[in-house]
Each structure stands twice: as structure tokens, then as C-alpha cells.
Amino acid sequence: MHYLDYNEKQAHGTADFPLAYYYVDEHHPRYHMPFHWHKETELLRIVEGQLRLSLDDREYVVSAGELIYIGEGVIHGGEPENCIYECAVFDPKPLLMHTHAIRRYLYRIQRRQIQILMRFTQKQPEILTRAETLYGSLRKKSPGWEMTSLGALFELYGMIFDREYYTPCASGDHTQGKLKQLKPVLEYMELNYQSPITLEDLSRLAGMSSKYFCRFFRAVIHRTPIDYLNYYRIERACYLMATEDISVTEAAYRCGFNDSSYFVRAFKKYKNVTPRQYMQRLEKT
Known part of the structure; x- marks a missing residue:
């Protein structure tokens, strides 16, 4: 995994497909996660062990199988405990906003009208299933992996809105x-x-x-x-x-x-x- 720097300047993925996958274990020089933020959205999944993770003013101890949603601009950092984790980092705007029908949902996130849940556990198995499909596609990169990855990402967002896994944002926070x-x-x-x-x-x-x-x-x-x-x-x-x-x-x-x-x-x-x-x-x- 490349180091996800503070106000991160590096591009994730390519100009044609701005979605990148990172795998982090104890042998990686950036195994520990200093605090940083970036303009992209990040989905972080715990593969093994636990990760003590801070997201803005909240702190979680995240266990194997759980998924964390890190929105644009969220300050985050973490300390792994015998942990392996993987990340999918992407910019929703060029990747997902292809039609008005989709934009009207994602604009609610971009304009901070709603806050998607930051943590998904076994209580939301349908989200974890879509996430596993996404990470499996990004890991293997079999023929057609770009379409499979996008499909899983669309399904994940669709399920978030269908099940209302979000809360309204308070104005003037x-x-x-x-x-x-x-x-x-x-x-x-x-x-x-x-x-x-x-x-x-x-x-x-x-x-x-x-x-x-x-x-x-x-x-x-x-x-x-x-x-x-x-x-x-x-x-x-x-x-x-x-x-x-x-x-x-x-x-x-x-x-x-x-x-x-x-x-x-x-x-x-x-x-x-x-x-x-x-x-x-x-x-x-």
C-alpha cells in the first residue's frame, strides 16, 4: 500500500479508472496509520486481527470482517493489533456520477446533506457481501475486473440508500x-x-x-x-x-x-x- 499522506496529493488508480486497491500487513513500512485525510472516499476492510481507528472525533475498535466507510475530508488514523487490512480508495464523482438518476443520490453525500454510517458489521451482512465482491475483484484483476468492481460498488451504494444506512447532517456543526x-x-x-x-x-x-x-x-x-x-x-x-x-x-x-x-x-x-x-x-x- 502506498502511504496515504495527510492532505493526500497522489492519484489513486488511473485517469481512466480512478479506483485503487491497497493491502497492508505488518511487513509494510506504513503498517501503522498516522493521521491524515484525502479528497477521495475510502473503504477499509479488516482481514485479520483488530484496528483501533479514529475517525474525526470518534474512535472504533474494528475487527476482522468489518468495513469502515471514510468519506471525503475525514481525519483518520489507526493502530493495528496483529492486523491485516485492505483499502479501496476512489473519487465517486468521475467514477460513479454518470447519469442524473445516480447523481441525485451521491450529491446528498457530496453536499453533506447526509452522513453514511462509518462502520458496517455483521448486522449489515448485505453490505459486507458487496464489499467482499469488490475486494475480490480488485485483488484478482481477472478479465473484466473493472466492470465487476464498479458493479459491486454501485450495488454497495444502492444497498446503503435502500436500507437507509445514513443519518442527516446537522447544519453548523x-x-x-x-x-x-x-x-x-x-x-x-x-x-x-x-x-x-x-x-x-x-x-x-x-x-x-x-x-x-x-x-x-x-x-x-x-x-x-x-x-x-x-x-x-x-x-x-x-x-x-x-x-x-x-x-x-x-x-x-x-x-x-x-x-x-x-x-x-x-x-x-x-x-x-x-x-x-x-x-x-x-x-x-
Whole structure:
């Protein structure tokens, strides 16, 4: 799976077929999911284990077989627990809005008139069945897989509207307004994690006092701002060590750690192994 970055710029799929499939297990350098958002819609299915997932201001522990619907702009991040998960990421506008009859349904989502349920479990077996057809087609890519995938996606949305698996969106949602204030903070971390970043820098970006910002950030992200920044730096270091031929010292320097001993302590705190042990594991996979 490609890393799904904060305000994600990468294209998913191709211009002709903007739907992409990603498979993530413990050997992937982006196994852990830092907080991010993107303009596309994402369907995330747990294959094995559990995933502790945050979606805006909500938190779920999602188990094998369950499906998560992540709409445009939703801030999300997750911590896997012996987990394998797969994702289908797509832009509904060019992919699905071919006729007025279909557009009138999807416009209700695009214009935030309704909010589709974020979590589907065994209580909605008809949704999980359509999702399995979709993922099976995307995995195998047999002849005609594009049509099979689109058909499953249309059926999934049709079932959502038929069974009314959605709720009306409240106008003037105060929480959503505050969540938008976190997006420039997360993007700033992503762009500047190699450099010194202070709590004052982040709270100023959010337009909040430092005290209120810390409280709100922790309520959504479940970490303090500085703890999350260090977590993100360690995740970036893991990615660099897994994808580039660099030393531990170089990884530390490129991820904002000027003290290598502090980097080792931070790495062990978040990954439960030292950087060298992590690299030895990579060499065995």
C-alpha cells in the first residue's frame, strides 16, 4: 500500500479508472496509520486481527470482517493489533456520477446533506457481501475486473440508500469546524517534521490558545501534540529505513532528531525495539 499522506496529493488508480486497491500487513513500512485525510472516499476492510481507528472525533475498535466507510475530508488514523487490512480508495464523482438518476443520490453525500454510517458489521451482512465482491475483484484483476468492481460498488451504494444506512447532517456543526482547524496543524507537521517545531507554532496555526489547543488535539488524536509529533517522526524514520539504504544516524537526522541517543530512546518507546533491531527484522522479511 502506498502511504496515504495527510492532505493526500497522489492519484489513486488511473485517469481512466480512478479506483485503487491497497493491502497492508505488518511487513509494510506504513503498517501503522498516522493521521491524515484525502479528497477521495475510502473503504477499509479488516482481514485479520483488530484496528483501533479514529475517525474525526470518534474512535472504533474494528475487527476482522468489518468495513469502515471514510468519506471525503475525514481525519483518520489507526493502530493495528496483529492486523491485516485492505483499502479501496476512489473519487465517486468521475467514477460513479454518470447519469442524473445516480447523481441525485451521491450529491446528498457530496453536499453533506447526509452522513453514511462509518462502520458496517455483521448486522449489515448485505453490505459486507458487496464489499467482499469488490475486494475480490480488485485483488484478482481477472478479465473484466473493472466492470465487476464498479458493479459491486454501485450495488454497495444502492444497498446503503435502500436500507437507509445514513443519518442527516446537522447544519453548523461546531465540532466539524474545530476539526478543520486541525488539518493545517497536521499538514504543517508533515511538511516540517525535519525541523524544530514548538507547541506555540502549532497552536497558532490552529488559532487557539496553547492550553485549549492541547486539550482539543488530545481529544481528537488521543496524544498530546508533541507526543504525536515524535510518533510521526519515528514512523517517518521507519519508512526511510525500510525504503532507502540509510544508516540509523541518517534516519534520525532526516527526521528531526539531532541527538542519536534520544532518537534510540524515542524509537524504542513507540516501536518496542531499537532502530537496529527494527532494521534486522526488515532484513529477514
